[in-house]
Amino acid sequence: METYRIPEMASKYTNYDMIRNYTELPAFPDYRVRLLYAFLSDEHEAGRHGELYALAVSLVQLGLDTHDLIDTDTEDKPEQAMRSRQLKVLAGDYFSSRFYHLLSQEGQIDVIKKLSGAICEVNRMKMSLYMRMKQLRLTAEDYLRTCIKLKTELFEVFAGMLEEGSRGQWPEIMYGFTRCEVMADELERIEVAGRFKGSWAYWHVLEEGTEEEKRRLQDNAEEEWMVRELLAKYHIRSQLSVQLAQAVEHAQSLAKRLDSNKLVQELQRIGDSFLQPLATAPAFNEMR
Secondary structure, rough: OOOOOOOHHHHHHHHHHHHHOOOOOOOOHHHHHHHHHHHHHHHOOOHHHHHHHHHHHHHHHHHHHHHOOOOOOOOOOOOHHHHHHHHHHHHHHHHHHHHHHHHHOOHHHHHHHHHHHHHHHHHHHHHHHHHHHHHOEEEEHHHHHHHHHHHHHHHHHHHHOOOOHOOOHHHHHHHHHHHHHHHHHHHOOOOHHHOOOOOOOHHHHHOOOOOHHHHHHHHEEEEEEEHHHHHHOOOOOHHHHHHHHHHHHHHHHHHHHOOHHHHHHHHHHHHHHHHOOOHHHHHHHHHH
Protein backbone atom coordinates (compact mmCIF):
# COMPACT_ATOMS: atom_id res chain seq x y z
CA MET A 1 0.00 0.00 0.00
CA GLU A 2 1.47 3.34 -1.06
CA THR A 3 2.16 6.12 1.43
CA TYR A 4 -0.93 8.10 2.37
CA ARG A 5 -0.27 11.78 1.65
CA ILE A 6 -3.65 13.25 0.72
CA PRO A 7 -3.73 15.88 3.53
CA GLU A 8 -0.37 17.22 2.34
CA MET A 9 -1.61 17.31 -1.26
CA ALA A 10 -4.79 19.12 -0.20
CA SER A 11 -2.80 21.74 1.74
CA LYS A 12 -1.75 23.18 -1.62
CA TYR A 13 -5.34 24.41 -1.96
CA THR A 14 -6.09 25.29 1.66
CA ASN A 15 -2.93 26.94 3.02
CA TYR A 16 -3.55 30.49 1.86
CA ASP A 17 -2.62 33.22 4.33
CA MET A 18 -5.80 35.20 3.62
CA ILE A 19 -7.94 32.20 4.56
CA ARG A 20 -5.89 31.03 7.53
CA ASN A 21 -5.48 34.53 9.03
CA TYR A 22 -9.05 35.77 8.76
CA THR A 23 -11.35 32.79 9.05
CA GLU A 24 -11.51 29.21 10.30
CA LEU A 25 -11.69 26.10 8.19
CA PRO A 26 -13.31 22.78 9.08
CA ALA A 27 -11.19 19.78 9.98
CA PHE A 28 -9.86 17.75 7.07
CA PRO A 29 -12.07 14.63 6.59
CA ASP A 30 -9.07 12.44 7.27
CA TYR A 31 -10.70 9.21 8.45
CA ARG A 32 -12.99 8.88 5.45
CA VAL A 33 -10.34 9.93 2.95
CA ARG A 34 -7.82 7.56 4.49
CA LEU A 35 -10.37 4.74 4.35
CA LEU A 36 -11.19 5.44 0.70
CA TYR A 37 -7.53 5.65 -0.23
CA ALA A 38 -6.83 2.34 1.53
CA PHE A 39 -9.53 0.60 -0.51
CA LEU A 40 -8.52 2.20 -3.81
CA SER A 41 -4.84 1.44 -3.27
CA ASP A 42 -5.68 -2.21 -2.76
CA GLU A 43 -7.28 -2.40 -6.22
CA HIS A 44 -5.41 -2.89 -9.48
CA GLU A 45 -7.57 -0.73 -11.76
CA ALA A 46 -8.96 1.88 -9.35
CA GLY A 47 -5.58 2.11 -7.62
CA ARG A 48 -4.14 3.94 -10.64
CA HIS A 49 -6.35 6.90 -9.77
CA GLY A 50 -6.37 6.44 -6.00
CA GLU A 51 -4.70 9.72 -5.08
CA LEU A 52 -6.71 11.69 -7.64
CA TYR A 53 -10.06 10.36 -6.41
CA ALA A 54 -9.15 10.75 -2.73
CA LEU A 55 -7.88 14.31 -3.24
CA ALA A 56 -10.89 15.33 -5.32
CA VAL A 57 -13.48 14.04 -2.85
CA SER A 58 -11.59 15.55 0.09
CA LEU A 59 -11.79 18.99 -1.55
CA VAL A 60 -15.51 18.59 -2.28
CA GLN A 61 -16.10 17.61 1.36
CA LEU A 62 -14.03 20.55 2.58
CA GLY A 63 -16.05 22.87 0.37
CA LEU A 64 -19.36 21.63 1.77
CA ASP A 65 -18.07 21.66 5.35
CA THR A 66 -16.70 25.20 4.95
CA HIS A 67 -20.09 26.45 3.77
CA ASP A 68 -21.66 24.78 6.82
CA LEU A 69 -19.59 27.09 9.04
CA ILE A 70 -21.08 30.24 7.52
CA ASP A 71 -23.00 32.29 10.07
CA THR A 72 -26.48 32.85 8.64
CA ASP A 73 -27.45 35.45 11.26
CA THR A 74 -28.67 38.54 9.38
CA GLU A 75 -27.83 41.00 12.17
CA ASP A 76 -25.07 43.54 11.61
CA LYS A 77 -21.64 42.14 12.39
CA PRO A 78 -18.23 43.72 13.09
CA GLU A 79 -16.04 44.12 10.03
CA GLN A 80 -13.82 41.17 10.99
CA ALA A 81 -16.82 38.84 11.33
CA MET A 82 -18.17 39.99 7.95
CA ARG A 83 -14.80 39.37 6.35
CA SER A 84 -14.64 35.91 7.90
CA ARG A 85 -18.10 35.05 6.54
CA GLN A 86 -17.22 36.27 3.04
CA LEU A 87 -14.01 34.27 3.06
CA LYS A 88 -15.88 31.10 4.07
CA VAL A 89 -18.19 31.55 1.09
CA LEU A 90 -15.26 32.09 -1.28
CA ALA A 91 -13.13 29.32 0.22
CA GLY A 92 -15.97 26.79 0.04
CA ASP A 93 -16.63 27.70 -3.59
CA TYR A 94 -12.92 27.48 -4.38
CA PHE A 95 -12.45 24.03 -2.82
CA SER A 96 -15.51 22.72 -4.63
CA SER A 97 -14.30 24.08 -7.97
CA ARG A 98 -10.92 22.36 -7.60
CA PHE A 99 -12.46 18.88 -7.64
CA TYR A 100 -13.99 19.62 -11.04
CA HIS A 101 -10.71 20.99 -12.37
CA LEU A 102 -8.64 18.03 -11.13
CA LEU A 103 -10.99 15.38 -12.49
CA SER A 104 -11.70 17.09 -15.82
CA GLN A 105 -7.96 17.36 -16.48
CA GLU A 106 -7.79 13.56 -16.28
CA GLY A 107 -10.93 13.01 -18.34
CA GLN A 108 -12.89 11.67 -15.36
CA ILE A 109 -16.22 13.08 -16.52
CA ASP A 110 -18.27 10.18 -15.16
CA VAL A 111 -16.81 10.69 -11.67
CA ILE A 112 -17.64 14.41 -11.90
CA LYS A 113 -21.27 13.54 -12.71
CA LYS A 114 -21.52 11.08 -9.83
CA LEU A 115 -19.99 13.48 -7.31
CA SER A 116 -22.20 16.32 -8.54
CA GLY A 117 -25.25 14.13 -7.99
CA ALA A 118 -24.03 13.26 -4.51
CA ILE A 119 -23.54 16.96 -3.70
CA CYS A 120 -27.17 17.63 -4.65
CA GLU A 121 -28.31 14.79 -2.40
CA VAL A 122 -26.22 16.07 0.52
CA ASN A 123 -27.75 19.53 0.17
CA ARG A 124 -31.25 18.03 0.03
CA MET A 125 -30.61 16.02 3.20
CA LYS A 126 -29.23 19.08 4.98
CA MET A 127 -32.37 21.07 4.20
CA SER A 128 -34.54 18.22 5.47
CA LEU A 129 -32.46 17.96 8.65
CA TYR A 130 -32.61 21.71 9.21
CA MET A 131 -36.42 21.70 8.95
CA ARG A 132 -36.77 18.77 11.34
CA MET A 133 -34.44 20.45 13.83
CA LYS A 134 -36.37 23.68 13.61
CA GLN A 135 -39.63 21.83 14.26
CA LEU A 136 -38.02 19.73 17.04
CA ARG A 137 -39.07 16.58 15.17
CA LEU A 138 -35.82 14.71 15.66
CA THR A 139 -34.64 11.93 17.97
CA ALA A 140 -31.03 11.46 19.02
CA GLU A 141 -30.77 8.32 16.87
CA ASP A 142 -32.35 10.10 13.86
CA TYR A 143 -29.78 12.84 14.27
CA LEU A 144 -26.94 10.33 14.44
CA ARG A 145 -28.04 8.39 11.36
CA THR A 146 -28.47 11.58 9.34
CA CYS A 147 -25.04 12.90 10.34
CA ILE A 148 -23.43 9.64 9.24
CA LYS A 149 -25.32 9.65 5.94
CA LEU A 150 -24.28 13.25 5.26
CA LYS A 151 -20.64 12.32 5.78
CA THR A 152 -20.72 9.12 3.70
CA GLU A 153 -22.78 10.23 0.70
CA LEU A 154 -19.84 11.53 -1.37
CA PHE A 155 -17.71 8.50 -0.61
CA GLU A 156 -20.35 5.95 -1.58
CA VAL A 157 -19.89 7.16 -5.16
CA PHE A 158 -16.73 5.07 -5.40
CA ALA A 159 -18.32 1.71 -4.64
CA GLY A 160 -18.80 0.99 -8.33
CA MET A 161 -15.10 1.49 -9.01
CA LEU A 162 -14.05 -1.29 -6.65
CA GLU A 163 -13.64 -4.91 -7.61
CA GLU A 164 -16.47 -7.30 -6.84
CA GLY A 165 -14.98 -8.61 -3.60
CA SER A 166 -14.84 -5.15 -2.00
CA ARG A 167 -17.73 -3.43 -3.79
CA GLY A 168 -20.51 -4.97 -1.73
CA GLN A 169 -18.74 -4.36 1.57
CA TRP A 170 -17.64 -0.76 0.95
CA PRO A 171 -20.89 1.05 1.91
CA GLU A 172 -21.29 -0.89 5.17
CA ILE A 173 -17.64 -0.46 6.16
CA MET A 174 -17.68 3.25 5.29
CA TYR A 175 -20.87 3.67 7.34
CA GLY A 176 -19.39 1.74 10.28
CA PHE A 177 -16.18 3.72 10.48
CA THR A 178 -17.99 7.01 9.92
CA ARG A 179 -20.23 6.18 12.87
CA CYS A 180 -17.01 6.00 14.90
CA GLU A 181 -15.98 9.41 13.57
CA VAL A 182 -19.34 10.97 14.42
CA MET A 183 -19.37 9.49 17.95
CA ALA A 184 -15.83 10.79 18.54
CA ASP A 185 -16.90 14.26 17.39
CA GLU A 186 -19.94 14.17 19.67
CA LEU A 187 -17.63 13.45 22.60
CA GLU A 188 -15.63 16.56 21.70
CA ARG A 189 -18.75 18.68 21.32
CA ILE A 190 -19.89 18.20 24.91
CA GLU A 191 -16.65 19.77 26.13
CA VAL A 192 -17.70 23.17 24.74
CA ALA A 193 -20.98 24.64 25.98
CA GLY A 194 -21.34 26.67 22.79
CA ARG A 195 -21.45 23.45 20.73
CA PHE A 196 -24.02 21.67 22.88
CA LYS A 197 -27.10 22.88 21.02
CA GLY A 198 -27.97 20.56 18.17
CA SER A 199 -25.61 17.81 19.33
CA TRP A 200 -26.52 14.18 20.06
CA ALA A 201 -26.55 15.08 23.77
CA TYR A 202 -29.00 17.94 23.12
CA TRP A 203 -31.48 15.70 21.29
CA HIS A 204 -31.03 12.96 23.89
CA VAL A 205 -31.97 15.32 26.72
CA LEU A 206 -34.95 16.61 24.73
CA GLU A 207 -36.11 12.98 24.56
CA GLU A 208 -35.33 11.92 28.12
CA GLY A 209 -35.43 15.16 30.11
CA THR A 210 -38.13 16.67 32.26
CA GLU A 211 -40.48 19.30 30.84
CA GLU A 212 -38.58 21.98 32.78
CA GLU A 213 -35.24 20.83 31.37
CA LYS A 214 -36.64 20.80 27.84
CA ARG A 215 -37.95 24.34 28.29
CA ARG A 216 -34.62 25.57 29.62
CA LEU A 217 -32.76 23.90 26.78
CA GLN A 218 -34.90 25.56 24.14
CA ASP A 219 -34.54 28.96 25.84
CA ASN A 220 -30.77 28.83 26.24
CA ALA A 221 -28.80 25.69 25.40
CA GLU A 222 -25.41 27.38 25.77
CA GLU A 223 -25.54 28.17 29.49
CA GLU A 224 -22.40 26.45 30.75
CA TRP A 225 -23.64 25.55 34.24
CA MET A 226 -26.84 24.04 32.84
CA VAL A 227 -24.95 22.00 30.21
CA ARG A 228 -22.58 20.68 32.86
CA GLU A 229 -25.51 19.73 35.07
CA LEU A 230 -27.32 17.86 32.29
CA LEU A 231 -24.15 16.05 31.16
CA ALA A 232 -23.71 14.69 34.66
CA LYS A 233 -27.37 13.83 35.29
CA TYR A 234 -27.77 11.85 32.06
CA HIS A 235 -24.27 10.31 32.07
CA ILE A 236 -23.65 11.68 28.59
CA ARG A 237 -19.88 11.15 28.56
CA SER A 238 -20.24 7.53 29.64
CA GLN A 239 -22.95 6.84 27.09
CA LEU A 240 -20.98 8.37 24.22
CA SER A 241 -17.76 6.64 25.26
CA VAL A 242 -19.42 3.23 25.34
CA GLN A 243 -21.20 3.86 22.04
CA LEU A 244 -17.89 4.84 20.45
CA ALA A 245 -16.16 1.70 21.71
CA GLN A 246 -19.03 -0.45 20.43
CA ALA A 247 -18.94 1.31 17.06
CA VAL A 248 -15.21 0.66 16.71
CA GLU A 249 -15.62 -2.99 17.62
CA HIS A 250 -18.39 -3.39 15.04
CA ALA A 251 -16.44 -1.56 12.30
CA GLN A 252 -13.33 -3.65 12.88
CA SER A 253 -15.39 -6.85 12.81
CA LEU A 254 -16.69 -5.80 9.37
CA ALA A 255 -13.14 -5.14 8.20
CA LYS A 256 -12.05 -8.66 9.14
CA ARG A 257 -14.32 -10.06 6.41
CA LEU A 258 -12.09 -8.56 3.72
CA ASP A 259 -9.73 -10.82 1.80
CA SER A 260 -6.77 -8.43 1.83
CA ASN A 261 -4.59 -8.72 4.96
CA LYS A 262 -2.99 -5.35 4.23
CA LEU A 263 -6.39 -3.69 4.05
CA VAL A 264 -7.58 -5.39 7.25
CA GLN A 265 -4.46 -4.18 9.09
CA GLU A 266 -4.91 -0.61 7.85
CA LEU A 267 -8.55 -0.55 8.93
CA GLN A 268 -7.55 -1.99 12.30
CA ARG A 269 -5.19 0.97 12.77
CA ILE A 270 -7.89 3.44 11.76
CA GLY A 271 -10.29 1.92 14.28
CA ASP A 272 -7.69 1.88 17.06
CA SER A 273 -7.02 5.59 16.54
CA PHE A 274 -10.60 6.37 17.62
CA LEU A 275 -10.04 4.60 20.93
CA GLN A 276 -6.87 6.43 21.97
CA PRO A 277 -8.70 9.36 23.66
CA LEU A 278 -10.78 6.84 25.64
CA ALA A 279 -7.80 5.03 27.14
CA THR A 280 -7.56 7.48 30.05
CA ALA A 281 -11.25 8.41 30.30
CA PRO A 282 -12.50 7.48 33.80
CA ALA A 283 -16.13 7.42 32.72
CA PHE A 284 -15.42 4.88 30.02
CA ASN A 285 -13.32 2.64 32.23
CA GLU A 286 -16.06 2.60 34.87
CA MET A 287 -18.64 1.46 32.32
CA ARG A 288 -16.53 -1.34 30.82
